[in-house]
Amino acid sequence: MSGVLFDRIALIGIGLIGSSIARDAKALGLARNVVVSTRSAETLARAEELHLGTSYVASAAEAVDDADLVVVSVPVGASEAVAQQIASHLKPGAIVTDVGSTKASVIAQMAPHMPDGVHFIPGHPLAGTEKSGPDAGFEGLFRGRWCIFTPLPDTDPQALGKLKAFWTALGSRIDEMDPQHHDKVLAIVSHLPHIIAYNIVGTADDLETVTESEVIKYSASGFRDFTRLAASDPTMWRDVCLHNREAILEMLARFSEDLAYLQRAIRWGEGDKLFELFTRTRAVRRSIIEAGQDVDVPDFGRHALDKK
């Protein structure tokens, strides 16, 4: 139990991230009231069935009334619309944060609408799964995961401290960087991997010489790994692609350049080049496991679950 940090939290958006925050806030008693708001009537009803908050309203404007903390968890392309809806209803001194995977764009969309006296602090918890919606969230999603803040130059240190305390209570490890650097880092560690995964699954799906049922049947030999990321929420990822365009295009260009080099090595039978790369990449995996950023068991530990 961390104790009450906010009297009233408004959650705008109640998908995987929003509903995980709700579950943790409830379990840890971090707020007296948790107002849940989402555009979809169906999702709002489901959130209520799941007892995720203490009240439920369709209107984001209404939800933020009197809230001390507002967490916007929507696809990044919807950030400006939400900012416009809530702006004039925010209480002086309120903290507004988000969870979006692109920061420069979210800041450009939201900051101009924030009234004086409201603390807008962009944030990004690096957590999630390939599932989406209020049923996909769970307690402890953020435990041990990084939450990156990209505060604006005039951010109030006390408000930032309070927001950090909230995410620390959820179990997150806290980091700070500037929005542009955040967007470059995320382009390589998250956006490019998702785009590549979507792409390869699309390529396999389109083949004429190998049937789709063969692809599915034999997918355990490597392909299935990519299908997990490629099963992520299409709206969220469309928006990420559109809102971190420059950094993503830069990473894509480098990826393609490297792939052309590899392709040429395969064509000309240059085994030493292949061997050099394949050895170097093995070391990266080792570093990730040593850093505690992945499980240290073969096949993600999937083998044990695999067998009925």
Add this chain to the structure above:
Amino acid sequence: MSGVLFDRIALIGIGLIGSSIARDAKALGLARNVVVSTRSAETLARAEELHLGTSYVASAAEAVDDADLVVVSVPVGASEAVAQQIASHLKPGAIVTDVGSTKASVIAQMAPHMPDGVHFIPGHPLAGTEKSGPDAGFEGLFRGRWCIFTPLPDTDPQALGKLKAFWTALGSRIDEMDPQHHDKVLAIVSHLPHIIAYNIVGTADDLETVTESEVIKYSASGFRDFTRLAASDPTMWRDVCLHNREAILEMLARFSEDLAYLQRAIRWGEGDKLFELFTRTRAVRRSIIEAGQDVDVPDFGRHALDKK
């Protein structure tokens, strides 16, 4: 217990695959004698420490003496050398099989050396993890996984039946196809995914604007998935690239073409094209789970193991 199927099995190569066959054969009592052979003195000593067989010899020629079944589990580029070494020592009526991920090349390397009266039946169990070596194998690796045979036109049905019975005893599901089709199927479900994974990990490792420690620290947001395949055995994968060149280059060309389309959609902000692809790929994941080819839990079930 399946009972004895062969009096004497010779395992040429005792890495992840060879040692898993050894463990299963022992546990299930499939052979009276299991002769283990590998070029590396160190690996051979380790195999003996692990009690993987009933005898251990460095020479492949010696190992196959009097063997009823010979299983060659070496990097595909070493197939011809092994065939040359064992050819004149094979007993008439012996079955020789392999486990290589490329079939046309293995056939071209081995078939010409096989003496009359010996049954050479190429095979490929679609099983493994990113680990390698005799310690990486385990009982049950092949359970529920496909084993594809690519028999030559003059294959003796009785010998094929006997080999299938062996793999069925290991828990495999059996399939047959022609070598060229096998190589195309594997190019998309296995070889391309590995090459793409190796490539993206290399790209991330080479960046100047994002440090390697940042890539590692934040890898849980997608990147780490790729590092698993990119940690696979470099020798094995160098050989696969060199020995399934045509099919791999074809798949790489299609992948790059599709990626250029995606890149263009990102550059020009064509959200509908992105959304269409991202929706279609989600369905592929669902089919794989419905076909029992991956675990039906978020994040490969890694979340539970993730938290210390």
